[in-house]
Amino acid sequence: MKSYLLDSLENLFQHLAVSHKMFEPQSIPGSEDLHWLPSPKGPTSRYGTSKQVLPLAPAKGFLFPERELLFRFDGQTFIETLPEVAPQVLFGLQSCDLCAIAYQDQFFRQDSYYLARRKATILVGFDCLTPCDGGFCSTVDAGPFVRDGSADLILHPKGNEWLLIPASEQGLNAIQTLNLPPAPAEWRAEREQQQAEVAKMFPTDSHIRTGIERINQATISAEQWQRLGLQCLTCSGCTSLCPTCSCFTTFDTKTEGESNTFVRERCWDSCLYEAFQRETSGHNPSKEAGERLQRYWFHKFSDHYVDEFGRYGCIGCGRCEETCPGGIGVHSIMRRLEKES
Amino acid sequence: MSNPSKKVINTICPYCGVGCGIGLQVSDGTVTGVEPLPQHPVSQGMLCVKGWSSAFALDPYDRIKTPLIKENGHFRPASWSEAYQLIVDSFQAIKQEHGPNALGLIACARATNEDCYAAQKFARTVLGTHNIDHCARICHSPSVAGLRQTLGSGAMTNSIDDIEKADLLVIFGCDPTENHSVLGGRMIQAQQAGTKLLVVDPRKTRLAKLADLHLQLNLGTNIALINGLINIIFSNGWEDKTFIEERCENIDALRKKVAGYPPKRVAEITGVPVDQLHAAAKMYSQSERTFLAYGMGITQYTSGTNNVIAISNLTLVTGQIGREGTGINPLRGQNNVQGACDMGALPNVFPGYQEALDATSQEKFGTAWKCEIPQQKGLTSLGMTSEALNGRFQGMIIMGEDPVVTDPDQNHVLRALEALDMLVVVELVMTETAKVADVILPAAAFAEKDGTFTNCERRVQRVRAAIPPPGDAKTDWQILGELAKLLGYDGMQWPNAEAVFDELAQLTPLYQGMSYDKLELDNGLQWPCNDATPDGTKLLHSGQFSRGKGRLIPVDHTDPAEMPDSDYPLYLTTTRLHYHYGCGSMTRKSPLLERETPSGVLFIHPDDARKLSIQAGTLLRISSRRGEVETRAVVTDDLPPGTVAMPYHFKEAPSNLLTNTAQDPVTKMPELKACAVKIEVVTEQ
Amino acid sequence: MNLSMTPQPIHLVDQYDDGDHSRHYTFQLAQPTSEQIQPGQFFTLTLAGFGEAAFTYLTAPDEQGRFQALIRRAGVLTSQLFKTETGTLLGYRGPFGSGLWPIEEIKEKRVLLIAGGIGLPPLATAIEALLANGSDVGLIYGSRDYAGQVLKQERERWQQQMPMIETFDQAVGDQLSGTPLDHLDAINQQLGGEVEAVLTCGPEVMMQAVGRSFTDRWQSTDNIWLALERRMHCGIGLCGHCYLGSSYVCTDGPVYRWREFLKQQKVM
Known part of the structure; x- marks a missing residue:
């Protein structure tokens, strides 16, 4: 696809805002953390060359919300309740989170609730020119520059201007009427070069590589997993913040009025919970904390999933490290696996 | 768009x-x-x-959204004014006939400081009684009583940040990874970074499994163990002589007392081998900085206050207090139990622990509140229920607590509440206690109101309204203010939560230097915060103790009030589960948390299970001298043989039908951690 | 496979007690579908406000959409089902599962079915299919005790059609005792030769014992299949609960070849 020269983000933003609800990572008063919030005023000034900061939580909830209504029962009929989502733009996604969305696009490809939300959503990605704290996207092929096919529009800073790459049909349609000039021909090649430069700026990732190897060669004993599992406080923080985690449970709530009317919802679940697999009989295939921890990391780093998804389940954002109270987030656990091998 | x-x-x-x-x-x-x-x-x-x-x-599903009045055994929705009028008429009649001490109020350790302040002010001004209490009675009243005697202040001496500054963490009778998870997590991370970990607990808790040393003592033998450790410390000269000389008093009496606890005797009482006692005494005394934390495994005994004093003795003789990274840290249970105590939601103290019957304090508060301060001693929560059964206590307001599930001897509590002429319950959802109320008033939840909570490290933090309360629900201080006005008292008409805070800060020396603006700046302030310490206080007792010298008080081991015997051969201890909180009225609304644990379980050691032919999932009848419950078995060697454990969260299997109301003589803390039970297998149809 | 998370209406049309805490149910789909149900597949039932749970078909739906299931009372949902009156409207989703009983592959072989307790109903569709094919087939059914046995009517019929051994953990009188594996020689004798394929369903420990035993016997993991139970919340490979290694029991199972089961157990 052709790429364009954009002289002002403001123009693009306002153009998209005409027909879409705009969301952007923003801070709230009294805190520096970034949250995905409605952005009525236009792009923040964070883009470009400034130090990269990931939003606290990924954009997962826009497409796979923490709680979602599945259907209601009126006493006679089960009525599917697909979400009605107005066209929306997620503006300012980093490559890692985009890879996670691409991963979930695969996973939920037949889920009508996900699709209803996804179809209404345009993804605007930005290349990261610096590593973020704790991030290791380059190790797991998820960044630092936006991957082809993961965004609708890709923005790459060029001094005070931008290289704008429409990366999907939807992206191209969205900017058609802007009538942008084409970008200088050499910019695409320069971008490729620069990506390699930025990748070199990341701190050492030997522990991650060793850990991945050990997980795939299955050289970690049940005892070692069990020791690490003792440190899992089953808070569900890692699975809540992980942009690729997709497990859910369903639950019914009786509605007021008629005695047997009810709604069924699904909500995020976590494979670290002790009862995640426990059956009514009491039989539990993953009774031990170590087994559950092993499962979590297997799902993130096993080669078995690469065939289906074209990548690992981990996109290198490092959010689990930040939120794990037991000290077994991705960096900590991989360092332990490296040290205790 | x-x-x-x-x-x-x-x-x-x-x-x-x-x-x-x-x-x-x-x-x-x-x-x-x-x-x-x-x-x-x-x-x-x-x-x-x-x-x-x-x-x-916060799911609006099953929230109480309007006032409810009970008629012919059923609740019907009512307007605020109708509900208020019913309460006002009843309370006025009770007061006229029986005097103000026939009325009382249970405040809530889950509510804000503003709510708790309003609650105790309502009791003392509007009702005219010191009958005000809350659930700290059944968690940390012994900490408050014990540490006030020995140090002069009953709160955590350190900050949570000190966990990372310590060389040794000592965890006594609690499992922070279950009940204070984030703090427990920081302990695990500190240990990973090289800090040593010593756990004293009858159960093999998660931290016990990770610990460098675990003393698995017999239930109810804390004092013997601690006296034994002090004995070993003295015998080896491991005490901090300078610290004792300069900052403590009454050392001779303590030396004399612990001489009676030689290691061999202590090993017999506690079941902890002598070499482990020795190792623990050395670790504790010889570490540069020891952060000691304790919980319900210390306080919920008839010996609760003495247990706390014993711990205090240990920290004082080794000088493990008053410096960064070392001190004595009661882990407060509920989100605002520290604040509820600070606010004087207790019968014996005004806000800021100012004595309720002291003339100077009475004058101070009488003037500020423009009212006569009652002279008669107030009742504790269990005192109120006992008096209700004796016919001397008729009207009660319970703010967001569920004593039917959480207090000992459920039958006693239920009978007492049913004996009242007027029980008002201010609640979010229909709890077991709310079901026996005459009037229920809908309350706002934490996300629906502004205010402050005080955490266990004395940090006063801002709570902010995110959503409006459902239906007609209001905050506690609003409800009490409106009732006060109808009962003829004008001093509780605040425009907003900040105004309540400003009033309480002015009257509470510990909070005097605080305001909402200052609390915004750096995620709250730790008390005391006043003119002398405008930025708050991270560490208590650094130069001297709040009471001057640290007082060493000799205490003796006593058995729990009820020991296993041939009729009731097993010890029952009560516990909390990671997934649940109190009576479960909030946590049990989550389908995930609810799935994690079946509604009620009994933990039993494999040896005991084998003897009784019990397997995982077997339905059991557990009975004590007070009642019986049915629940299912979980077989685990996390407990010692001879002891079984039940969580107290579940109304379907209320462990408090079994527990003993025997009380700590000082604080009336009931002995929730130990009573005798027997177990039978129930044949299922 | 129906990918919707929303159930179809279904009526409970008949029920009778069949073993301890167990009942034999007949359901009727409000709108019969033409979709064929394969042996091994399962469906879910929704009870208004009590959630959803997975069960196996005892029979495939007929033209009127009627089918049967044997259900044991175990948790909240099944307890409610046991209180539910005939005629009540329930919710149905299915059929689910692509790991099936390998009828085509084994129909020419001498087949042994080994069931434990409530593991018999999931084998019923395989038994019927093999019998219909005229295959050489036998059954060993192990239960805790006599009251723990289910599918009384079906067993009486099967008794006439194939060799069958019933054994009990707590045998009384002249009942056979021991585990199903204790009776292999007897069933071989009745079948007139060494079995060549095994299908099993029951407690996972029992199935694993069966798998190991025949692996030793045959020095091969090829001709052994087992049907797994897992907690499930969708049936379509999304909720994540029923993982077995890198597979999902709801979509890749519920029937696994023993070799594949071992592989999935080991992948982690």
């Missing part, structure tokens, strides 16, 4: 005394999820399972 309503409101997690920062994601007026706060000094971007699930607790 118009933008949807979506925002994040930073506030404080409503579960437990750790006081983690939590961001509530709000979408179109509902809390849809939560975020951790990386910059929060306590939680540092972490939350526990309850915090992560807190959006469910």
